Amino acid sequence: MDKIKVGIIGTGNISGAYFNNGKRFDSMEVVACADLDVARAKQKAEEHGVRGCSVQELLADPEIQMVINLTIPAAHASVCLEALEAGKHVYVEKPLAVTREEGLRVLELARSKGLLVGSAPDTFLGGGIQTAVKLLDDGWIGTPIGASAFMVCGGHESWHPAPEFYYHKGGGPMFDMGPYYLTALIALLGPIKRVTGSARISFPERTITSQPKFGQKIQVETPTHVAGIMDFASGPVGTILTSFDVKGGSMLPRIEVYGSEGTLLVPDPNGFGGPVSIWRSGSKEWTEIPLSHGKVENVRGAGAADMARAILSGRKHRASGELAYHVLEAMHGFHDASVEGAHYVMKSTCDRPAPLPLGLADNELGD
Structure with a gap:
């Protein structure tokens, strides 16, 4: 296997960057897209030369190994859970979920199924x-x-x-x-x-x-x-x-x-x-x-491609679900601290993402 086959769920404005940059990296290939508005999905699919379908059809497709979830924030967790239940790795736009409870459910289900979760931002x-x-x-x-x-x-x-x-x-x-x-x-x-x-x-x-x-x-x-x-x-x-x-x-x-x-x-x-x-x-x-690294233009989707490379190689991915959950908890922590007039002690932690090696081309993420 040299590329992870990817399906995109959610074909709003931000999807264009993922379609375009999906062609940039050699670790993944976007093969299908879906949306609650199937007509919009098919129009976007025609623009980018992929297959357009319903969400249910995309999740049932055995060719698709990874889902990129570009739905609205309120639907992030539910769509991630559906994708994981269907046996797909999932990468989601930020935030990982709206609530901490939803975020934890996503991480726990992924762990139980031996699947990876990743999340934007990847800037x-x-x-x-x-x-x-x-x-x-x-x-x-x-x-x-x-x-x-x-x-x-x-x-x-x-x-x-x-x-x-x-x-x-x-x-x-x-x-x-x-x-x-x-x-x-x-x-x-x-x-x-x-x-x-x-x-x-x-x-x-x-x-x-x-x-x-x-x-x-x-x-x-x-x-x-x-x-x-x-x-x-x-x-x-x-x-x-x-x-x-x-x-x-x-x-x-x-x-x-x-x-x-x-x-x-x-x-x-x-x-x-x-x-x-x-x-x-x-x-x-x-x-x-002077910048020591490349990737200075808009390469949104690099985090998804890095996760696809991790699936292929077995290494850790950088824009991980654990990192995204840690960020989600901190954001809620600021609000909680304001209401309660106290410090909020973080319950989660995460790895500091591994730096990218020097000398990579813009379409490379390292093995």
């Missing part, structure tokens, strides 16, 4: 964050002491055609963008030991100003401004701010890591490229560092 496999990982591991800023991460904006109702779900349970800035930032921080510093934080709903009602729902009201059900603190198991203390309530601009960096010998400026974890900069002790300015 930490890009050249930007992989370069930052190498600089940390090579000691360029000494011993990591702390980190900060910032994702602030005014919300999605001004541009998104259907922004309601961003403000309902399972939404908000932490669950929307937090997975990118937390996954990147774990790739840099390892798993989290405990968290605390404060969260609020700043505007209980939002008005949609985008089309086609201009003027409709959204009742906000989830915190839209979340400030968190993380104690990493390896020692550093991190801060994170995610907000849909910043109505003006912001000059905050995306991620900074502070060490005993300098500061590392990490690029936007919602992308794959750079730039990466360092301010070392004794210096008077930032120095931009």
